[in-house]
Amino acid sequence: xxxxxxxxxxLIKTRGQQxxxxxxxxxxxxxxxxxxxxxxxxxQFLFEYFSETQRNKGNFPGRFSGRQFSNSRSEMNVxxxxxxxxxxxxxxxxxxxxEETQYFGPGTRLLxx
Amino acid sequence: xxxxxxxPQALSIQEGENxxxxxxxxxxxxxxxxxxxxxxxxxxxxxxxxxxxxxKHSGRLRVTxxxxxxxxxxxxxxxxxxxxxxxxxxxxxxxxxxxxxxFGKGTHLIIQP
Numbered sequence: 226x227x228x229x230x231x232x233x234x235x236l237i238k239t240r241g242q243q244x245x246x247x248x249x250x251x252x253x254x255x256x257x258x259x260x261x262x263x264x265x266x267x268x269q270f271l272f273e274y275f276s277e278t279q280r281n282k283g284n285f286p287g288r289f290s291g292r293q294f295s296n297s298r299s300e301m302n303v304x305x306x307x308x309x310x311x312x313x314x315x316x317x318x319x320x321x322x323x324e325e326t327q328y329f330g331p332g333t334r335l336l337x338x
Numbered sequence: 339x340x341x342x343x344x345x346p347q348a349l350s351i352q353e354g355e356n357x358x359x360x361x362x363x364x365x366x367x368x369x370x371x372x373x374x375x376x377x378x379x380x381x382x383x384x385x386x387x388x389x390x391x392x393x394k395h396s397g398r399l400r401v402t403x404x405x406x407x408x409x410x411x412x413x414x415x416x417x418x419x420x421x422x423x424x425x426x427x428x429x430x431x432x433x434x435x436x437x438x439x440x441f442g443k444g445t446h447l448i449i450q451p
Contacts, residue, residue: 229380238386244358258438262378268426270438281437325369325430327439329380 226252229318229330237336243304246333250297250318256280257299258327259291261314274299275322304336309335318322343442344427350434350448357414359445361427362407368430370403371439372412375424382427404425414447 230249238244250257259271270283274293291301297318303310313334317327363370369388387394387403387410389390396402400413414421422427424446428439 260438260441263414267443268428268439268441270440273438283438315380317381325386326371326383328383329373331380332378 229316229328230317231314231330231333233333234331235334235336236241237338238306239338240306240308242306243302244306244335245300245302246314246316246335248299248301248316248318250299250316251328254318254320254328255297256319256322256324257293257297258317258319259299259301260315260317261313262315263309263311270313271301273322297331302319306337308337311335344425344445346445347443348446348448350450351417352450353417353419355417357417357421357447359412359425359447361410361412361442363410363427363429363440363442364408365429366432367405368432370401371428371430372399372401372410373426373428373441375426375444377423381426384428401442417447417449419449419451421447423447 232247256275258273260268262268271278272282277293288304293299313332315332317329319327343362370377371386372384375381385396385401398415403410424444426441428441439441
């Protein structure tokens with residue numbers, strides 16, 4: 226099976242802009258989770274989607290949002306970008322919601338200037 | 339917020355030696371997992387140990403869990419240059435992992451050839 230894919234792999238934006246990141250889970254996986262990784266805060270949970278519904282959300286401002294489509298593909302959006310949003314954004318998929326083991330994609334590296 | 343704290347933050351050893359990393363966490367868990375990350379890329383799941391288990395093996399990996407001390411250790415035996423990576427522990431809280439995986443800040447392991 227193909228692994229989790231994320232597009233784009235690298236992105237440069239300026240403050241105030243918005244960005245949309247995409248994630249395609251492993252075929253048959255219906256749960257998609259998003260994580261933010263920064264040198265200062267480490268890996269932090271953003272949200273999880275299952276069957277097109279947000280199942281839970283981490284402690285991030287409302288500028289961070291996401292959605293999931295009927296084919297389980299997911300997008301996350303960050304509006305009004307701030308310098309501190311520069312990070313590696315990782316998507317992970319699993320067959321069902323709340324699964325213990327998650328399968329990660331390569332990540333999208335976002336740089337906000 | 340970070341649940342786990344890995345120790346040491348960085349570890350450099352010679353190829354062929356054993357590498358031990360420790361992880362401490364704060365709240366009760368359903369299970370604890372270890373992931374590897376190469377050069378800021380996606381995470382790869384290594385091993386999962388449940389809260390009612392004390393030790394688990396997978397190839398050259400050995401994981402222990404002490405729930406009374408809220409700590410875990412990962413031992414990599416006969417290290418190889420390809421083991422150079424960052425290693426993260428991640429916990430899943432009781433109740434179906436509603437908060438996603440909670441990661442520690444990681445141990446950066448360097449294997450000297």
